[in-house]
Amino acid sequence: MKIIALEEHYSYAALKEDVPQTPTRSPNNPYMEEVRVKLADLGEARLADMDKNGISMQILSISAMDESLENEITDETFIVKDANDRLAERISRNPDRYIGLATLPLRHPEEAAMELERCITKLGYVGAVVNGTVDGQFLDHPCFEPVLEAAERLDAPIYIHPAPPIKPIFDAYYAGLPGEASHALSISGWGWHTEAGLHALRLILAGVFDRHPHLHVIIGHMGEFLPYCLDRSDLLLSRAAPHLKKRLRDYFLENFHITTSGYFTLPPFLCALQMVGTERILFAVDYPYSPNAKGKEFLESLPIPKDQLELITHGNAEKLLRLRA
Numbered sequence: 001m002k003i004i005a006l007e008e009h010y011s012y013a014a015l016k017e018d019v020p021q022t023p024t025r026s027p028n029n030p031y032m033e034e035v036r037v038k039l040a041d042l043g044e045a046r047l048a049d050m051d052k053n054g055i056s057m058q059i060l061s062i063s064a065m066d067e068s069l070e071n072e073i074t075d076e077t078f079i080v081k082d083a084n085d086r087l088a089e090r091i092s093r094n095p096d097r098y099i100g101l102a103t104l105p106l107r108h109p110e111e112a113a114m115e116l117e118r119c120i121t122k123l124g125y126v127g128a129v130v131n132g133t134v135d136g137q138f139l140d141h142p143c144f145e146p147v148l149e150a151a152e153r154l155d156a157p158i159y160i161h162p163a164p165p166i167k168p169i170f171d172a173y174y175a176g177l178p179g180e181a182s183h184a185l186s187i188s189g190w191g192w193h194t195e196a197g198l199h200a201l202r203l204i205l206a207g208v209f210d211r212h213p214h215l216h217v218i219i220g221h222m223g224e225f226l227p228y229c230l231d232r233s234d235l236l237l238s239r240a241a242p243h244l245k246k247r248l249r250d251y252f253l254e255n256f257h258i259t260t261s262g263y264f265t266l267p268p269f270l271c272a273l274q275m276v277g278t279e280r281i282l283f284a285v286d287y288p289y290s291p292n293a294k295g296k297e298f299l300e301s302l303p304i305p306k307d308q309l310e311l312i313t314h315g316n317a318e319k320l321l322r323l324r325a
Contacts, residue, residue, distance in 0.1 A: 007284035008058035011039035015086035038288035053292035064131035113150040126321040132163025140206035157216040162192035197224035220261035227275040259284035264298035
């Protein structure tokens, strides 16, 4: 069975031949050192892991935790274009196994819109990734209108992935816990998912999809808590937003798609299945933060008919991203 994995990460170091591909291992956090090694590999080791676990294709996006990129951004537009060009070249070596989501210089929205168009029309990308907020602003801010317009016009989905919170949010909500607990709580242990879910709700409530009814947004981690909360949010927020043309849940079911990234147990999947249906769920592993083997095991456990499973493993991705079936 063909399996397309939609939220699979790489680092800027992976694209630069002059950067060592095996960082010095740290005894303090061996897990993260292993992740950094895998982020920096787009070659034989990654492909072998994909083959071992039946992953036909990875949709690549730059990691929200990519220190190698953060450390180099002095001219954001130049660095982002360089990263997109380098990734396109690496994809060209294995075009049947990799395809890309564009990175955008979002601090410069007009340039970001132009870069999205270049990536889609010239480099063969199939969408863009946005990692968290931009200087504390969500995509519903009016300054990002050029990016949203371009994404709709180009039929290029935007994948919203969370990133570490800005300092005031971290200090207010997460600071003061022992050891690594504050950091873990602020990202994948909880905070990432509430922020990305909030990002999605803000887009709806700001009227983005009334202005851009054909814009598609993808969120990961089994819907960032929203399937579980959807009925209550729809009841209360639709009442509070009479300016919208439709109910909140209608926008979520028509303009959003969710992936399984990092969530490999049945209860959240069954909740998502009931709330959004198989045609809105796409498979993702969240490699290398989650192992491909865990994703494969999860797929094999799903109690759904084969035709529905094939939608999740590849059919929905092929339709949404305009990939060859």
